[in-house]
Amino acid sequence: MTTKYAALLRGINVGGAKKVPMAELRTLMEGLGHGDVRTYLQSGNAAFSSAHGDEESLAAELSTAIEQRFGFGVGVLVRDHRYLKAVREACPFPAAELEAKQLHVTYFSDPVDAERFASVEPAAFLPEEFRLGDRALYLYAPDGLGRSKLGEVLARPRMLKGVLATTRNWNTVVKLEELTGV
Structure with a gap:
């Protein structure tokens, strides 16, 4: 069973620092095995589906992959649809x-x-x-x-x-x- 998630990246593409092009982020996330990857704006928002992991492990995996690909650390939060709906x-x-x-x-x-x-x-x-x-x-x-x-x-x-x-x-x-x- 797959679950839909949002990844929220902290502090990227702000004032020219920590640049992460959204097309490259999508490719990176697809390379991690995630499906239905879509980004929103340039400020570090991505929606995706995954059949494995939980919010914490998915966030850690994405944070590590970003650091390896782009050379800097980024704080990442991953939240599922149910949580996002409850917050709203x-x-x-x-x-x-x-x-x-x-x-x-x-x-x-x-x-x-x-x-x-x-x-x-x-x-x-x-x-x-x-x-x-x-x-x-x-x-x-x-x-x-x-x-x-x-x-x-x-x-x-x-x-x-x-x-x-x-x-x-x-x-x-x-x-x-x-x-x-x-």
Whole structure:
């Protein structure tokens, strides 16, 4: 039985660093035995099917293959369709009423608890807000992530210590669920 997954690569093709052409990523993933490989945007999103492995082993395998092929390490998260759908459905903000640039999801490699973010005073960042989900953080940033003071604080290394984290805007969240659902 095959399962549909999304691979989320962290920090590639940003500002000219860690360049991974999407056509080469597709070829690399097909060479690993994955089927139905499709990429979305240039920022490290791929959908694929696989009959072997679990999320962690698939992520480790892809990360190793990328380092061998391109010569640099890349953090990789792999999530199945069921998880991606659950994250979308659990959004605590009115996604249908917001622009995609206003809503983001940060996916984590492991569960995180509220204690990790206890030093963040939510009232100091209003109207920006965040909520935690299942290995995910939802961020509402009315002026977009690039201008978000709360997003900047939440992304500090001490907040993310010990976990791999990568953020996607709401359009990408929805598209990855769609790509893994067909």
